[in-house]
Amino acid sequence: MPQTSRTAASGIDPDRSAVSFKTRLANWLPRLVLAPSFLAILIGVYVFIAWTIWISFSSSSMLPRYDFIGLDQYVRLWNTPRWHTAVINLFLFTFLFLAITIALGLLMAILLDQNVRAEGALRTIYLYPMALSFIVTGTAWKWVLNPDLGIEKVVQSWGWENFAFDWITRPDFAIYCVVIAAVWQSTGFAMAIFLAGLRGIDNSIIKAAQIEGASLPRIYMSIIVPLLRPAFLSVIVLLSYISIKSFDLVLALTNTGPGGSTEVPSTFMFAYTFQRNQMGVGAASAIMMLMTVAAIIIPYLYSELREDANGH
Template identity: 55%
Template sequence: MASSAQRSGRAGDFLRDALPKIVLSPSLAMVLIFVYGFIAFTVYLSFTDSRILPSFDLVGWKNYINLFRLRAWTIAIKNVAIFGSLYIVFCCAIGLMLAIFLDQKIRAEGFIRSIYLYPMALSFIVTGTAWKWFLDPGIGLEAVMHSWGWTSFQFNWIKSNQMAIYTIVIAAVWQTSGFVMAMFLAGLRGIDGEVLKAAQIDGASNFSLYRRIVIPQLRPAFMSAIVVLAHMAIKSYDLVIALTGGGPGRATELPATFMYSYTFTRNQMGIGAASAVIMLMSVAAIMVPYLWSELREKKQ
C-alpha cells in the first residue's frame, strides 16, 4: 500500500509539474513556427534572388548592396530619421507636461486623463484617415478658414514634398502623447512625497524641484517611452498609408512602406526581405540593450 501511495503521489507531482508545460506547448509551438520560423525564412530570402516567388538560389550580400544603392531606400532612411527623432522628442515633451499637469491633483482628473488617452484607443488607419481629411486643403482646415473669410490662410503641408513628412509627425504625436503621459504619470506617482516636501522646506522652487529631483527619477519612464516610441517609428506603416500613401512622390516613404512596395508591388522579394531584416536589426539594436540593462538592474 505504501509503495502504491508513493507511486500515486509521484504521478500527481509529475502531472502537476507537467500540466503548465502541456497547456503552454501549443502556444509555444505556434510562436516558434509563425514568429521565429518566419523571421528565419525572411533572413534566408534576403540572401536569395527571390522575385515574385521565393527562390532558393543564394546570391550572398547582393540584395543588401543593391538595397543601399536605391534612392528610394535612402529617402526612406532619411524620412524615418526625421520622423523618429521629432516623434520621440515631441511625444516625451508633451507627455511629460500633461503628466505634470495631472499630477497636481486637479478636479475631474479621471475624465481629463481619459480624454488624453482616447486617441490611443483608435487604430492608426482611423487616425491617418481623420488627419488626412483635416489637413486636406480642399475640405479641411484651410477650406474652413477660407469659408470664414481668412482667404490668405494656407496650410497645405500634406501636398508639399518638403513638409509632408511633418504631417505624419503631427498625427503620430497626437495619437501617442496620451500613452506617454500615462507612463510619466505612473512614474510621478511613484516618487516619494517626503523627499519633495523636504526639498520644499529647504526653499527649493518648483522649477528646481522638477529639474533636480522629479525628472531625474523619471529615467526609467523616459527609457521605456523612448524604446516604445522608437520601435513604433521604425515599423510605422498603416498611419503613412492612410494619411499620405507614401507621397507626394516619395516624400513620406518609410522603411515599412518601402518593404511592402518592393515585396508585393515591384516583385523584388529579395530586396524587400533585405529591408525587412534591416528593420528587424534596428529594432533589436534598441530592444536588446534595454532588456539587458533591465535584467542587470533586477539581478543587482
C-alpha cells in the first residue's frame, strides 16, 4: 500500500501535524528564550530578597544565622542615631534633588521645544552627564568643590580673596554638595523625558489657545504642563529610585563625611553589613529601603494599570 494511503487510513494528516508542531514551537520558543533570564532574576533578586528578610529577623552578626528573634534588629536599627541621620539626609536629598531636577529639566525641555538652532548639539551636551557613572561624577565634583583646588580657589585667584565656598568641609552643608552633583548629572535625563512628552502634544492645541489670546507662558502653565502628567510620573519614579540608591555618589564625593553628616541609608547598610559586622541590622536597613522603593513604585504601577483598564 502506498505511504499516502497508509497515512490516510490511519487518520493522520501530515500537513496538519506539521502546522500543529510549528504552532506549538512558535508558542514555546519565546518562553524557552526567556527562561534563563527569568530564572536568573528569580534567584538573583527575589530569592535574595527573601533571604535578606529572614536575616533581618535573625541574630546574624558577622556571619548569617537562621534563628528567629522577631523585630529586635529593627528596634536596634531605629535606636541608632546614625540611621536617623541617614533617613533625614535621604528625605532632604530626595526633596531637593527632585524639585531642582524637575524644574530645570522642564525649563530646558520647554526652551528646546521652541525650535532653537543647534538643538541636536544642545541636547547632546545636556544628556552627556547621564552617560557618566556616579563614581566619576562624585570624583569630579569632589575636585570642583574642594576649597584648595576648585571654585573657591579659582574665584580667589581672580581677586575676590574673601570669597568662600567650603560647603563640602562643613557638616551642615555637605549634603547640599551631594544634591548639586546629582542635579548636574540627572537634569539632562529629566529634560529628555519632558521633551519627548512635549513633542507628543498636538500643536493645534497651542495654536487654538494663541488664537484665543492666551500668552505663551499661560499656555504652558495651564494647558501643556498638565498634559505632561505621564512624563512627570515617570521622572518622579525614576529620580526617586536614583536618590534611594545614591551609594556610589555619596561614597565618591564625601565618603559620608565630614563626621558622618552625609550618611544615607545605602551607605549605612553597607557599613553595618560589611564593616561593622552587624549583618542583621544591615539587613533590616535594606528591607526599610525596599519598603521605601515599594511605596514609590506600587502607586505608580496602580495608576498606570488603572489608566490602561479605563482606556480599554
